[in-house]
Amino acid sequence: MKSALAVMWHRQVKEYLRNKQRLAVSLVQPILFLIAFGFGIGSNFSSSDGISYIQYLIPGVVGMTLLMSSTMSGMSLIFDKKFGFLKETLVAPVSRMQLIYGRCLGGATTSTFQGLVVLFLGYFMGFKIENWARFPLILIAMFFTALLFSLLGTMLASKFDDMQSFPSIMNFLMMPMMFLSSAFFSVENYPKILQYVVKFNPFDYCVKILRFVISGIETNLAFCTLVLVLLIGLIGALATYFFNKIEA
Amino acid sequence: MSEKNFAIEVKNLTKKFNDFVAVDNISFQVKKGEIFAFLGPNGAGKSTTIKNLTTIQEPTSGEIFVNEFNCQTQEEEVRKSFGIIFQDQSLDEDLTAYENLNYHAILYKVKNKEKKILELLEFVGLMDRKDDFVRNFSGGMKRRVEIARGLLHEPKILFLDEPTIGLDVQTKNFLWKHVKKLNKEKNITVFLTTHNMEEAEAVANRVGIIDHGKILIIGTPREIKEKTGAKNLEEAFLKLTGEEIRSERVDQMDRMRRHKPR
Numbered sequence: 001m002k003s004a005l006a007v008m009w010h011r012q013v014k015e016y017l018r019n020k021q022r023l024a025v026s027l028v029q030p031i032l033f034l035i036a037f038g039f040g041i042g043s044n045f046s047s048s049d050g051i052s053y054i055q056y057l058i059p060g061v062v063g064m065t066l067l068m069s070s071t072m073s074g075m076s077l078i079f080d081k082k083f084g085f086l087k088e089t090l091v092a093p094v095s096r097m098q099l100i101y102g103r104c105l106g107g108a109t110t111s112t113f114q115g116l117v118v119l120f121l122g123y124f125m126g127f128k129i130e131n132w133a134r135f136p137l138i139l140i141a142m143f144f145t146a147l148l149f150s151l152l153g154t155m156l157a158s159k160f161d162d163m164q165s166f167p168s169i170m171n172f173l174m175m176p177m178m179f180l181s182s183a184f185f186s187v188e189n190y191p192k193i194l195q196y197v198v199k200f201n202p203f204d205y206c207v208k209i210l211r212f213v214i215s216g217i218e219t220n221l222a223f224c225t226l227v228l229v230l231l232i233g234l235i236g237a238l239a240t241y242f243f244n245k246i247e248a
Numbered sequence: 249m250s251e252k253n254f255a256i257e258v259k260n261l262t263k264k265f266n267d268f269v270a271v272d273n274i275s276f277q278v279k280k281g282e283i284f285a286f287l288g289p290n291g292a293g294k295s296t297t298i299k300n301l302t303t304i305q306e307p308t309s310g311e312i313f314v315n316e317f318n319c320q321t322q323e324e325e326v327r328k329s330f331g332i333i334f335q336d337q338s339l340d341e342d343l344t345a346y347e348n349l350n351y352h353a354i355l356y357k358v359k360n361k362e363k364k365i366l367e368l369l370e371f372v373g374l375m376d377r378k379d380d381f382v383r384n385f386s387g388g389m390k391r392r393v394e395i396a397r398g399l400l401h402e403p404k405i406l407f408l409d410e411p412t413i414g415l416d417v418q419t420k421n422f423l424w425k426h427v428k429k430l431n432k433e434k435n436i437t438v439f440l441t442t443h444n445m446e447e448a449e450a451v452a453n454r455v456g457i458i459d460h461g462k463i464l465i466i467g468t469p470r471e472i473k474e475k476t477g478a479k480n481l482e483e484a485f486l487k488l489t490g491e492e493i494r495s496e497r498v499d500q501m502d503r504m505r506r507h508k509p510r
Contacts, residue, residue, distance in 0.1 A: 007351050015342050084338035088397075090304050092355040093327035247305045 004094035005102040012076065012106025016113075023114070030065045030118045037061070037184050038125050051217060055130070058122040059210040059217075060183035062115045063145060067177060067203055069114050070146040071170050073107030074153025078166050087248045100154060100243045101236075107150035112142045119214070130216035137213045145206040148232050155239035158246055177203040182211075202231050254313070255280045255405050255437035256301060261310035263296050270296040272461035273310070278454075280404075283431055283438040285452035287445070287485060289494040293461040294441040295335060298409050301439070302332055315404050328356070331403035333394050335410045335441075341383035345374055345393050348382060349400055356401035368396040371426075388419040395423065399430070406430070408440035412447065424451055445482040455481065459489045 001010055016023070037057050080086040089099050119127075119138075129135070153170065160166050180197055181187070181204035187195055198204050205227045208219040256278040263271040271293040278284040288294045299305040301312055303323050312319040315329035339348050346365065353361035369375045372392035382390060391411075398406060406427070412420045428451060430436045442448055448455055449469045456466040465472055465488060469481050478484035 001354055002357075004355055007354050011340070011343070011351065018342070080340075083341060084334060084336055085340045086338075087304060087334055088338045088340075088352070089355070091302050091327055091330075091332055092352075093324045093357075094355055095324075248299070 003102075004089075004092065004098040005105070008089075008099055008102025009106040009109065012073070012103060013109055015076075016106075016110040026069055026114060027117060027121075029068070030061050031121065033061050033064065033184070034058075034118075034121065034125060041185070051215070052126070054122065054125050054127050055215045056211070056217065057184060058119065058125075058127045059214040060181075060207055061122075062118050062142065062214065063183055063203065063207045063210050064178055065118045066111050066115045066142060066146045066206070067149050067174060070107055070111040070149035071153040071174060072167070073104075073111065073150050074155075074157035074170070075166060076107070077103065077154055077157035078161065078163055081161055081246075081248070082163060086246070090246070090248055096244050097240055100240055104147060104150040104154055104236075104239070107153070108143055108146035111146035111150065112139065115142045115146070129214065134213050134216075138210075141206075141209045141213045144228055144232065145210065148202065148206070148228065148235060151232065151235045151239045155235060155242055158239065158242035177201055180204075181207055183207045202227070205231075252316070253280055254278065255282070255315060256284075256439060257313040258297075258301070259311040261297070261300060261312060262308045263293075263300055263305065264308045269461050271300070274458070274461070274463050275310075276456055276463060276466055278437060278439055280437055281431070281435045282454060283427070283452050284440070285448040285455045286439065286441045286458060287443075287448055287455060287481075288441075288458040289489055291494050292459045292489075294458060295409055296461075297458070298332075298407055298439070298441060302330060302407055303327060328401070329403060330405040330407055331398035331401065332407040333391075333398045333409065333411050335413070337390055337394070339382045339390055339393055339397075342381065344379050344381055345369065345385070346378040348393060349397055352397050352400055358401050361400075364400060365396075368400055372396045372422075387414055388416050391415055391419055392422070395426070402434075403436065405437045405439065408438065410441055410443065412442065412444065420447075427451065445480070445485055449481045457485060457488055464488045 001007060034057070038054055041053065077086070156169065157166065160169065180194065181201050182198070183203070187198050190198070205224045208224045209221065209228065211217045212219050212221050254277045258277070259275050260273050261271055261275070262269065262273050274297070286294050286297065296305070300307050301314060301319065303319050303326055306320065314326045317325040317329065319326050343351070346369070349365045349368065350361065353365060358364060366375070369378050372395055374389065374392055374396070377385070377389070382393060385393070408427070411423060415423070424447070427438055431438055440452070452469065454466065454468055455472060457464045457472070465475065467475070472481065472484050473479070476484040476487050478487055
């Protein structure tokens with residue numbers, strides 16, 4: 001471990017692995033979604049192309065897990081502001097770019113791990129990975145989805161200082177992203193105007209990529225990937241900009 | 249450009265927050281190897297000055313040189329030059345004492361880090377607690393970890409922002425004894441802020457008194473006493489700054505502290 005990037009990554013991962021309680025609690029919500037949607041709606045689900053609902057749902061719930069845990073990883077920046085550790089990193093002779101990307105890569109790593117746990121839990125509900133040769137792609141897709149939302153969470157955490165309002169702001173953002181996407185069911189039956197809104201939801205593109213690599217459900221992969229990469233670039237640049245502006 | 253024998257040189261520094269002027273066009277120098285104390289009532293601009301000197305805040309106008317490097321254009325060189333002990337704590341409590349120092353050593357590219365970390369832990373008397381989480385430490389112990397951390401990369405300049413607030417007599421004594429020793433043996437320049445006049449009089453070679461963002465006087469404690477006709481530094485301080493009680497501007501940290509979850 002030599003660089004500031006590595007230090008920030010390492011710290012994020014180490015503290016995550018130490019906190020078993022947080023890990024357990026963070027799995028409750030995805031499990032509830034699996035049960036409610038999987039057993040509840042799954043029985044009434046019929047698909048024309050012979051795909052079971054669980055095959056459709058699991059990538060969505062994995063995506064939701066990534067979305068929530070990575071966005072919330074921005075919270076660690078708020079904690080560091082409050083408990084002072086941020087200052088220690090800001091006076092160090094390292095670039096702020098390394099500090100922020102180290103954090104976000106760390107957040108993305110722990111979220112990906114959490115997503116894998118959900119994927120594994122899906123096995124107990126009859127889910128099967130369509131094509132094991134794609135497993136590296138699954139990891140990459142999960143990681144980049146997580147990176148995008150870690151950057152988003154950290155960008156917002158750079159602007160906000162308040163520990164209490166941050167989670168509610170995040171929920172305010174995440175709920176529409178989750179439900180105005182095809183994470184849990186197809187949006188074909190949504191009113192036209194909402195379908196239009198979905199097109200502007202970054203999370204929907206992530207879900208489509210995950211659904212393709214995990215369950216083999218076709219989508220316009222090249223376009224979705226392009227959108228994801230561009231968004232990572234854009235949000236990454238904005239997050240770096242706001243992080244640079246922090247005065248302790 | 250900065251002159252050779254100054255550790256810190258401040259030229260016409262002004263720092264504004266919206267329309268509040270925290271530091272108002274101040275200029276001063278600190279010589280290499282000097283212990284310089286910055287005194288002032290609450291909200292006088294002491295911490296803001298330190299934050300500008302240590303590159304955590306950008307000056308609104310003016311120039312600062314630390315270890316002959318420009319704080320705005322050579323930030324990285326400046327940051328390598330100094331160590332700081334912050335006014336409020338800045339450790340990661342979810343890490344052990346050793347881990348806090350280890351991350352610091354990597355950030356500052358300290359060579360031979362294991363050996364130096366252990367030496368410093370020994371020095372601050374925390375060797376047997378090195379693998380304990382900082383959250384289980386008392387205030388004084390946390391301070392000692394911060395002292396060890398501030399010295400780990402062998403800085404040329406040490407900033408101490410109100411370092412003895414809330415410390416017990418033993419830790420205070422430990423801190424000043426070693427600050428003086430380091431100053432003498434390694435010629436480290438020390439820039440400190442404090443409310444404690446006796447402390448300032450005892451450790452500092454020179455003292456600057458700041459109020460309402462302006463420097464009122466700079467000199468050795470003796471010069472200041474002579475100029476103001478006071479018996480001691482405290483009397484001189486009160487003569488210069490008046491006896492009115494000050495309220496401090498609420499900064500970001502305080503605002504956050506108010507939202508502490510219960």
